[in-house]
Amino acid sequence: MARARAQLSTRLMNVCLAALCRSGSLERAESVLIDAILLGMPPDVVTYNTLLAAHCRAAGLDAGFAVLRRMREAGVWPNAVTYNSLIVAASRVGLTMRALDLFDEMLRAGIAPDAWSYNVLMHCLFRSGHPEDAYRVFADMAEKGVTPCTTTYNTLLDGLFKAGHATNAYRMFRYLQRVGLPVGIVTYNTMINGLCRSGKVGYARMILRELGRTEHTPNAVTYTTVMKCCFRYGRFDQGLETFLSLLEGGHIPDVFPYCTVISALVKKGRVEEANAYSELMIQSGSRLDTACYNTLIHLRCQEGKLDDAFELLSMMEEGGLESDEYTFSILVNGLCKLGHIEAAEKQLCYMEMRDMESNVVAYNCLVDALCKSDQVDAAIRLLHDMKLKDDFTYTSLVHGLCRVGRYHMASKFLRICLREGNNVLASAKRAVIAGLRSAGFKNDVRKVRSALYMARLLKS
C-alpha cells in the first residue's frame, strides 16, 4: 500500500518535472527532485530520463552523462529511453561515432533497442552523410524483429531524398500506401518537400492534391514547405499568398513561416514588408532562435543598418544563443556589400577562432567582394586560408580574373577547380574561353576544353 502510494507520487513528480523541463526551468526541476527525495518519493528511471534529456538539450552530451552517473549512483538502471536520449544528443552535435558506440554499449548492457533507438540511429547516419549505413540499420531492425513505425518510414523517406534518391523515395511512398503502412501528415510533408527540392515540382503538386483528398489536415509545416517551393521556382506572389492564407487562419505557432517569408522579401528588396512580418514574428510570442536572429540580422544588413544588425547580434548572445556559420556569413556579406572589407576580414578571424565546422560561405562572400573590387590578388591569398572551396569560390575568382584580363591565371584556376571535383557557372567558363581566344592563347583554350571534357566524363 505504502509502495503503491510512493509509486503514484513518483509518477506525479515526473509529470511535474517534465512540465518544468519543457518550459526550460531546469533548476526548478532539480530542486523539485531534491524536495521529492526528502519527502520520500523515490525517483525512478523516468525521472532521470526526463532530466537527462533536458540537460542534453540545454548543455549537450556531457551534461547528459553527468545525469547518467547520478542515476547509477542512486541505484536506478538506465533503459532504452536513456540511451535513445544520449544517442540523439551525440547526433545533434555531429558525433556519429559516439552515437554508434552508445548503441553498442546499450546492446552490451543487455538493453534491447526499441524502434526509437533504430530511428534515431538511422537519422544520425543520414544527417552525417552515411545513407548506406542508415539503410543497414533499417535492415537490421527488421532482422531483430522490431516493427518500424511512422517515424521510421518518414526518416527513411527523408534520408532517401537527401541522399539524392528521389525516385526510390517516391516508390517507397507508393509502396507504403499500397500495403497500408502508416502514412501521416509528416509523410506527406516529407514527400512534398523532397520532391520540390529534387526538382520534381509536378510530382510535388500531385502529392499535395492527394493530401487534400485524405483525412489529414495540412499544418504549418505543409504551408511553409509549399511557400518555400513557390519562392524557389519564382512564383513569388503565390508564395506570399500561401503565407497570407496561413496568417488568416489565426495565430501562427511557429517561426518557420515567418523566417521563410521574411528572407524571400529581403531577397526581393521589399524590406518594408519584411519589417512588418518581423514585428509579427516578434509579437507572436514564439521563442526566437538563432535562425530567426540570423534572418533579422540579414534584413538589417540589407537595409544598410549595420549598427542595428550588430545590436541584434548582442541581443541574441545575451539571450544565451550562439552565433553560427550563418550569422558570420550574413555579417561578412553585409559588411562587404557596404564596403567595409576590413571589418569583414575581422569577422572571418573571429570565425576561425571559433573553429566552426563550415566557413566556406563566409569566405566566399569575401572572395567575391575582393574580386568585384578588382583586388584579385588578395582573393587568391584568401583562397590559401580556405580548408574547403566550392563552385561559388571558383566562379567568383574566375570571373574576377577575367574582368581584369588575367585569362591565363583564370584558366589555371579553372583547371585546378575541375581537378578538385568542383565546377564553375557556365558564364565563367565562357568568359575564360572567350578571353583566352581574344588574347590568342590557343594552347590554353585547348587545355581548358579538354579539362572540361574530362570533368564531364567523370561526372557521368
Place this chain on the structure above:
DNA sequence: CTCCATCAAG
C-alpha cells in the same frame, strides 16, 4: 510520466 521524423537563416 521520459526519448525520434517533415518546414526557416547565407
